[in-house]
Amino acid sequence: MLLFVIDPTSRRSIPLGRIMEAYGLTRAEARVALAASSGNTIIETARCLRLSPNTIKTHLRRVFAKTATGRQAELAGLIGAIGTVRVTDRSSEH
Known part of the structure; x- marks a missing residue:
């Protein structure tokens, strides 16, 4: 079992582009x-x-x-994981 403990306020610093790229979301979907x-x-x-509740749904x-x-809650786990994963370019390590 794996447990992530993530500060929910740190999610605001996750770039939208990273969320969009990870799951193929539009900018609006990533913001929501x-x-x-x-x-x-x-x-x-x-x-x-500043959207309607129906648009959010x-x-x-x-x-x-x-x-x-x-x-x-499941979505929060995924978004939180995006904020903890760091991708490095292995070719620059040599």
Whole structure:
């Protein structure tokens, strides 16, 4: 079993491009995924992003499909993991 302990406030520093690239999300979907993975409700996410709750729900459905998740808690784990993974270019080490 693997357990990640991640500060939810650190998610704000994860670049949207990294989330978009990792899961094939649009910019709008990545913004919703990041906000929702921080523990915000749909209403809070809508207010924060200045979108309607229905738009948030639509984006979340797409995010869940693209990330193979079904709940915000699962999504939070994925987004948190993106923030902990560092990719290095092995060719520059030689």
